[in-house]
Amino acid sequence: MSENKLYDYLIVGAGFYGAICAHELVKRGKSVLVIEKRDHIGGNCYTRNVEGVHVHEYGPHIFHTNDNKIWEWINQFAEFNNYKNTPVANYKGEIYSLPFSMWTFAQMWGVKTPEEAKAKIESQRYDGKVTNLEEQALSLVGKDIYEKLIKGYTTKQWRKDPKELPASIIKRLPVRFTYDNNYFNDKYQGIPIGGYTQIFEKLFDGVNIKYNVDYFENREQWDAVAENVIYTGPIDKFFDYKHGDLEYKSIRWENELMDKDNHQGCAVMNYTDVEVPYTRVIEHKYFDDQNQKVTYVSKEFPQEYKRGVDPFYPVNDETNTAIYRKYKAMSDELPNVHFGGRLATYKYYDMHQVIAAALKDLETKIK
Secondary structure, three states: OOOOOOEEEEEEOOOHHHHHHHHHHHHOOOOEEEEOOOOOOOHHHOEEEEOOEEEEOOOOOOEEEOOHHHHHHHOOOOOEOOOOOOOEEEEOOEEEEOOEOHHHHHHHHOOOOHHHHHHHHHHHOOOOOOOOHHHHHHHHHHHHHHHHHHHHHHHHHHOOOHHHOOHHHHOOOOEOOOOOOOOOOOOEEEOEOOOOHHHHHHHOOOOEEEOOOOHHHHHHHHHOOEEEEEEOOOHHHHOOOOOOOOOEEEEEEEEEEEOOOOOOOOOEEEEOOOOOOOOEEEEHHHHOOOOOOOEEEEEEEEEOOOOOOOOOEEOOOHHHHHHHHHHHHHHOOOOOEEEOOHHHHOOOOOHHHHHHHHHHHHHHOOO
């Protein structure tokens, strides 16, 4: 390390990718400074305790993976329960199981066997040329399921008519002809008992962190303190939007602590008609139910993304992918800056995928 540099690494962002890098680099004897724009660690996985309810502040996070090594790695830092994601769909007061399974088909049509369900879908399928999301959905699951469980939800989520969206968004929908309403197929599933924040507290143990710090407000100052930078923020912002803005889906929440022990009877209820302005209602206690006497509920609303709004889900269509490639080429020219995580690589990562990417990068790229 140069004499005028205080740290080996500056890490911008205290989410999963930054936390794993900080943890592993400190174990290697490297000096690390983490700066975080928010007032807490954990990124979008941050959970906080509200009267015994572990609230997923930025929406539900269910850990799931088939990778035994990743499962063993995360279990070093917390004990996981056996939570399975079994969301419910509400269409104008009609209740359906998700994902699409024999439960859904029985509720929709009164069918009882896979043969009956397949015949019903086949009778409604669109068999023309697929040119958009609506036609793709109709070709996969037919008219009834599309109209009640996909069309309105998709319109709200993307803020666009499904006819205007590319078919690639739903190349295939999970359709099961069994009475299994577990959303994920992964071998390992669960949520940490006591919430996710404890994991980050352990990952950042012994690491110097500064909160409420916007890297871009004093960029030259922060770059000057370390030999290397690990950047986990939006890649287009890093390069001052030189090639244009990347597009994201964004979300906002309306939250309420309720003086009762049960509001909707499940963790996640999707509202699939367009008349209801929110996409889903989250009842956080059911992620980690410890018989709390109160409940905490969040209504989730789609929000138009623009600069200054928190980015959540990348829109990986052809236009945005082409823009990202230009930023990626620029990032490759910076030997002392490493770009990692969901925003810096413009990828839709689940938690297990972020962990895998960080651990791989620490083996191959970050020395």
